[in-house]
Amino acid sequence: xxxxxxxxxxxxxxxxxxxxxxxxxxxxxxxxxxxxxxxxxxxxxxxxxxxxxxxxxxxxxxxxxxxxxxxxxxxxxxxxxxxxxxxxxxxxxxxxxxxxxxxxxxxxxxxxxxxxxxxxxxxxxxx
Amino acid sequence: xxxxxxxxxxxxxxxxxxxxxxxxxxxxxxxxxxxxxxxxxxxxxxxxxxxxxxxxxxxxxxxxxxxxxxxxxxxxxxxxxxxxxxxxxxxxxxxxxxxxxxxxxxxxxxxxxxxxxxxxxxxxxxxxxxxxxxxxxxxxxxxxxxxxxxxxxxxxxxxxxxxxxxxxxxxxxxxxxxxxxxxxxxxxxxxxxxxxxxxxxxxxxxxxxxxxxxxxxxxxxxxxxxxxxxxxxxxxxxxxxxxxxxxxxxxxxxxxxxxxxxxxxxxxxxxxxxxxxxxxxxxxxxxxxxxxxxxxxxxxxxxxxxxxxxxxxxxxxxxxxxxxxxxxxxxxxxxxxxxxxxxxxxxxxxxxxxxxxxxxxxxxxxxxxxxxxxxxxxxxxxxxxxxxxxxxxxxxxxxxxxxxxxxxxxxxxxxxxxxxxxxxxxxxxxxxxxxxxxxxxxxxxxxxxxxxxxxxxxxxxxxxxxxxxxxxxxxxxxxxxxxxxxxxxxxxxxxxxxxxxxxxxxxxxxxxxxxxxxxxxxxxxxxxxxxxxxxxxxxxxxxxxxxxxxxxxxxxxxxxxxxxxxxxxxxxxxxxxxxxxxxxxxxxxxxxxxxxxxxxxxxxxxxxxxxxxxxxxxxxxxxxxxxxxx
Numbered sequence: 001x002x003x004x005x006x007x008x009x010x011x012x013x014x015x016x017x018x019x020x021x022x023x024x025x026x027x028x029x030x031x032x033x034x035x036x037x038x039x040x041x042x043x044x045x046x047x048x049x050x051x052x053x054x055x056x057x058x059x060x061x062x063x064x065x066x067x068x069x070x071x072x073x074x075x076x077x078x079x080x081x082x083x084x085x086x087x088x089x090x091x092x093x094x095x096x097x098x099x100x101x102x103x104x105x106x107x108x109x110x111x112x113x114x115x116x117x118x119x120x121x122x123x124x125x126x127x
Numbered sequence: 128x129x130x131x132x133x134x135x136x137x138x139x140x141x142x143x144x145x146x147x148x149x150x151x152x153x154x155x156x157x158x159x160x161x162x163x164x165x166x167x168x169x170x171x172x173x174x175x176x177x178x179x180x181x182x183x184x185x186x187x188x189x190x191x192x193x194x195x196x197x198x199x200x201x202x203x204x205x206x207x208x209x210x211x212x213x214x215x216x217x218x219x220x221x222x223x224x225x226x227x228x229x230x231x232x233x234x235x236x237x238x239x240x241x242x243x244x245x246x247x248x249x250x251x252x253x254x255x256x257x258x259x260x261x262x263x264x265x266x267x268x269x270x271x272x273x274x275x276x277x278x279x280x281x282x283x284x285x286x287x288x289x290x291x292x293x294x295x296x297x298x299x300x301x302x303x304x305x306x307x308x309x310x311x312x313x314x315x316x317x318x319x320x321x322x323x324x325x326x327x328x329x330x331x332x333x334x335x336x337x338x339x340x341x342x343x344x345x346x347x348x349x350x351x352x353x354x355x356x357x358x359x360x361x362x363x364x365x366x367x368x369x370x371x372x373x374x375x376x377x378x379x380x381x382x383x384x385x386x387x388x389x390x391x392x393x394x395x396x397x398x399x400x401x402x403x404x405x406x407x408x409x410x411x412x413x414x415x416x417x418x419x420x421x422x423x424x425x426x427x428x429x430x431x432x433x434x435x436x437x438x439x440x441x442x443x444x445x446x447x448x449x450x451x452x453x454x455x456x457x458x459x460x461x462x463x464x465x466x467x468x469x470x471x472x473x474x475x476x477x478x479x480x481x482x483x484x485x486x487x488x489x490x491x492x493x494x495x496x497x498x499x500x501x502x503x504x505x506x507x508x509x510x511x512x513x514x515x516x517x518x519x520x521x522x523x524x525x526x527x528x529x530x531x532x533x534x535x536x537x538x539x540x541x542x543x544x545x546x547x548x549x550x551x552x553x554x555x556x557x558x559x560x561x562x563x564x565x566x567x568x569x570x571x572x573x574x575x576x577x578x579x580x581x582x583x584x585x586x587x588x589x590x591x592x593x594x595x596x597x598x599x600x601x602x603x604x605x606x607x608x609x610x611x612x613x614x615x616x617x618x619x620x621x622x623x624x625x626x627x628x629x630x631x632x633x634x635x636x637x638x639x640x641x642x643x644x645x646x647x648x649x650x651x652x653x654x655x656x657x658x659x660x661x662x663x664x665x666x667x668x669x670x671x672x673x674x675x676x677x678x679x680x681x682x683x684x685x686x687x688x689x690x691x692x693x694x695x696x697x698x699x700x701x702x703x704x705x706x707x708x709x710x711x712x713x714x715x716x717x718x719x720x721x722x723x724x725x726x727x728x729x730x731x732x733x734x735x736x737x738x739x740x741x742x743x744x745x746x747x748x749x750x751x752x753x754x755x756x757x
Contacts, residue, residue: 029613030554033612033614034554037505037506038504038506040502040504045421045422046362046364046365046421046422046504048504048505051358051359053682053699053700086500087499087500087501087502088500088501088502089502090501090502091502091503091504091505091506091507092503092504092506092507092510093501093502093503093507098493098498098499098501099489099501101485101489102485102486102489102503102507105481105482105485106478106482106485106511106515109477109478109481109482110474110475110478110515110518112478113473113474113475113477113478113481114470114471114474114475114478116474117392117396117470117471117473117474118467118470118471120392120396121390121392121464121465121467121470123392
C-alpha cells in the first residue's frame, strides 16, 4: 500500500507525459474502430472485428489502422477486406441485385402494412 | 432409476396430453367426457412436473450415466448452478418449456370460460403433446450413457455460470409458453366464433407473455452487457432477434386489444397477431436450435432436431392460418373503427418485426437461392429499426398532442432536436437525431397529458410504458452515440486519461493478480479510476477466467455503475508478459436503458390489475357489443 502512495506523484507525471494524443490520431483510432465494428471476424462465429479476440481479428484491426494512416478511406479499406475475405465479411451488405429485396423490403412493408390496415378500416366503415 | 421414471413420465404426459385433446375435440361433449378431459389434463401437468423434478434430481445427485447431466454438469458445480443447469442446454430448456405449458393447461382447465375449458384446452394440449413428441424423438434429456459411464461430467457452459442465467432463460421460456397459450385461445375463438367472451382472457395472456418477454429481453441485454465482456448490450444476433420479434408482435397485439369493444378489423387482426407471434417464437427456436443460422449465443445445434421443430411449426401454423382464412371473414361485429394512429402504430410494429425477420433470414435465403454468401448485421438492423422507432414515437406523441390542439408543438420539438444534434453530434449525427427526437417527443407528449388530467387519455399503465420506452431510447442513444472508448496496451502503473461527456477520467493499471476459485482460475487486473487525475473514485477488477473443467476462457468485465455514466473495463489477452490489452469505455446514461426496461414491468403489472375492467363503459352503449357469426 505504502509504496503505491509514494509512487503516485511520479505516476501522475508519467501519465501527463503519455497522455495528450494528437486530435488527428484520436480521430483515426475512432474511425478505425468504427470500421472494425462493421466487419465480421473471419474466425469467430458471429462477432465483429472490434469485439473478437481471435488473432486474425487483432491482425486485421492493425491493418485497418495502418491503411488509414496511409491515407486510404473507409470504402477502400472495406473493399480490400471484401476482396480478401469475400462478401461475408461485411455486416452491411451493399445494394446489389441480390440485396434489392433486403434494402427495399422495410419501406415496402411499412407502406404495405399501413395501407392494408387503413384499407381494412374503410371497408369496415362501409359494412 | 430416476432417469427411467422421468422418461416414462414424459411419455405418459405426452399420451395424456393427446388424450385430453382427443377427449375435447372429438368425443361428444357429455359431462363424463368433460370430466375425463379434466382428469387427463391434471395428470399430464403432474407427470410433466414430476418428470422435471426427476431430471433435477439427476443433476443434484450427479448421475453422469445420464448423457444430458454428463454433458452439462460437474460434481464440483455449486448446487444452485446444478439446479439451473437443468435448463442450461437444448433438451432441458425444452423440458422447462413443456413444464410451463403443463402449468398453463391448468389455467385453461380452471378458467370460468367454456371456450377455454374446451377448445382452448384441447388445442393447447395438442400442441404440448406434439412438443413432447418432438422432445422424445430428438431431444430426450433422459438418454443414458451405458455402459461407458463417465466418472466426471463435462461442465456447465462457463458463460452460463452466472446469476443472470438463473433467471433469463426461464423468463423467456415462460413468455414463449404463454404465446402457445395465446395461440390456443386465438384458434379456439376462430373455432367458436365468440370474440368478446374471450377478450379478457386474450388480454390477460398477452399482457402476461409481454411481461415475461420484456423481462427476458431486458435481462438478456443486461447479462450481455455486464457479463459477456464485449461491452455492448444488443448485437442483433439471430438468438436475440428470435426473442425480440415475438416481443414486437406481442406489443402490437396488446395495442390491438386496447379498445374494450374492438372493431371487427381489430378483432381479426388480434387473432392473426396471436397466431403469428406464436409462429415467430417457434421459427426463432427452429433457427437457433438447428444451427442453420450462425449465432454467438448458440450453445447447441443439430440439424435433425431442427427439421422436427420445423415440422411442428408447420403442423401448428398451417391449419391455424387456414382456419383464419376461412373463419375470420365471417366475423360480424359492430365495434367502432379503430383510431388511425393506433392502426398505423400496429402497422409499424408489424413492419419492424418482419424487416428484422427478413434481415435475420436473408443470408440463409441468399445462400439457398444461389445468390452468394453475405452477412447482415448490426449496421443494417440499426439503419432499419431506428428510423422506424422515430416514426413510432412521432405517431405516439402526435396523436396525444394533437388531441389538445397543441399540434404546433411538433415544429419546435423537431427544431430543438435538430439544434441539439448540431451542438452534440455524437458518433453519428443521423442516429443521434433519430434517437433524441424520438425520446424527447414521447416525453413531451407525456408531459402534455399531465396537464389535462380530466381529458380522455390512455390509462396510467400505458403512460408508464411509453415513458419507459422514451427513457430506454434516451439511454440507448446516448450510451452508443456519446460513448468514449479505447483499446489500450497496459501494464503495471500505466495510465490513460479519457475525456467523457461529463469530464475527464483517468484509468491507472496497478497490478495483476491471480485468483483461485473452485471452478476457475483467473487473472484479475486492479485498475484505479480517478476523476480528473487525482481523485480516486474506485478500483475496478476485470478478470479473465479460465475454467478448470474444460479450459474455456471467459472475460468478466468490471463496471462502475452510475446514474449519469458507467465506467466499463474489460481485460483482454496478454500481449507480452505483464502487458495486457484493456478495453475501457465510458458510457453516458446507460443506466437509463435499464431503468426504462425495468419500468416496463410495473406498467404491465398495472395493466394486468383487473380493477380497470370494472369501470363502467360509458360510450356507444346502444350497439351490439358481441362478435358473432352471421
